[in-house]
Amino acid sequence: MQDSLFANVQELPRDPILGLTEAFVADKAPHRVNLGVGVYQDENGKVPLLACVKQAEEALLSKTAPHTYVPIDGLPAYDSAVAQMVFSDSADLAKVATIQALGGTGALKLGAELLRVISPNAKVWISDPSWENHRALFSAAGFAVETYPYYGADGELDFAGLVKTLAAIPAGDIVLLHACCHNPTGLDLSHDQWRQIAKIVRERGLTPFLDTAYMGFAEGLEADAFSVRLFASDGGPLFVSFSFSKSLSLYGERVGALSVLTASAAERARVLSQLKRIARITYSSPPGHGAASAALVLADPALRKQWDDELGGMRERIKKMRKLLAEKLSERLPGRDFSYIVRQNGMFSYSRLTAAQAIALREKYAVYALDSGRICVAALNEKNIDYVSECVAKVMTEV
Ligand SMILES: Cc1ncc(COP(=O)(O)O)c(C=O)c1O
Known part of the structure; x- marks a missing residue:
């Protein structure tokens, strides 16, 4: 035998x-x-179950549309609504490649696989401590994962340690940052600290990747977009993973997005083509229901207002x-x-x-x-x- x-x-x-x-x-x-x-x-x-989501779902159900495939890069209305919400006017959206993803995890995975194509020899730096899936996900994508100090022995943010480590990271490496509501510590950078970090990241030629899983839970949707918009406002490059799991309470529907800010519309098209290939060979195309509900909440002023209230x-x-x-x-x-x-x-x-x-x-x-x-x-x-x-x-x- x-x-x-x-x-x-x-x-x-x-x-x-x-x-x-x-x-x-x-x-x-x-x-x-x-x-x-x-x-x-x-x-x-x-x-x-948020009332804004329930209303969006009822509106969708009443249309009884067929369950056809969603485009590989997601519902166009969803992608553009997410990019608009996350970046506002901090970036030229014609240079941003946004692809619907299976939650924030799916967005991180798409980003990791794209980075393997672009920067195969880079290391990925995550905070110590971080959401435990960060290390696992980037290691599985083939990267060496290192940590930068974050949580100090006194229980506060170790900003000096963070700055010292970032300032010594070799050019081309990838720095993963939590856009707001750091998981697990709950410790966030002040605006001034974000500015200092953004300066170091740009001066050293590092690639910033902002994980945005809790936008709206610190001070509100606009205020919590500060870090993303700060990094976007100098033209990039920038990776942003986004999740609606918590903010729309859509956990099981797997609603997220990856946005990549490039230097031109032509670069955007090339980057998007790579992302579509990664999606195509991984899950072919994303699920429709949750993203359609989210897109409706973002597009309809009354639902959008209701969401702000419920998130608040x-x-x-x-x-x-x-x-x-x-x-x-x-x-x-x-x-x-x-x-x-x-x-x-x-x-x-x-x-x-x-x-x-x-x-x-x-x-x-x-x-x-x-x-x-x-x-x-x-x-x-x-x-x-x-x-x-x-x-x-x-x-x-x-x-
Ligand atoms: C920091 C962080 N990033 C990403 C995610 C993933 O979010 P999702 O459940 O949408 O995949 C989480 C979820 O807990 C998280 O805490």
Whole structure:
């Protein structure tokens, strides 16, 4: 008998976040809380269906259009609406190649594969720490992945370390930056710091890649586009991955886009042809429904306004939870400063829980946080915040 084809296939470790969710689901404690997730939840702990999306979907359904193929590079109305929203007038859109992608991850993958064609010998630099898929995705595309300092030993942004490392990166390397709402730390650059980084990146001839998965969750759609528009305003080159998963709560529909700012309309056409080839051999063409809904929300002034309001509601609820958590922890642990929780942006907080404390939180109190101390603030609500802050305060003193 021949050995099975799969006899030597290695079992890979589980995704740490999914593993945590599985453990949470298996936990029978009635008071259990899952702060490990990466999705926005409303006050009732539910992932919302935004009213703007529901209305767009109803309008689409009433048209009963056939389910034909979407063009390889996506729905034209969607691509142009995304480019317009992300860049506004910071770039000449005739020089921007935008392609619909399967969420933000799909956009990063398209960008990574294009960069393999253009800059095969470059290294990719990501923040330390970063969203764990960044390293995996760029490594799988064949790049050596290095890190630049980001999270300091004091729990604040290590800007000096970031600048020092960037200033020594060889020309031609690729620098991946989080456009806003850094995942996992929640620490963002100030406008002035962004200007300094953009200057170094351009002076050294590095290729900036801005991952934009949480636009609208820090200060609003316009304000959060600052970093992208800053890098775009000097003419590029620039890669921008974009995701509507969180901002339109369209996680499962896989709605994202990659935009590449080139130096001319002719370059744009050539770059787009390469991106289309990558899409064609990977998944042929993207799904239609989510992108059509997003395009309608962006094009219809009433739906667009409604989206702004609903996104504002999500953003403000997260900010309220940050404030409450910081207040409740300060009450329980007087003398300690929890203002960092309020200063962080987006769905996540690097809570400054150690791995041992995160484990104790899980095992003793059924509150699930990542071992890195990352918690999803959007999973907090008025019903669980007292319990969570009580348990966090306990492990912070006992462990
Ligand atoms: C920093 C960052 N980039 C990209 C993504 C991917 O987004 P999507 O779910 O749209 O693929 C995420 C999702 O969690 C993220 O946190």
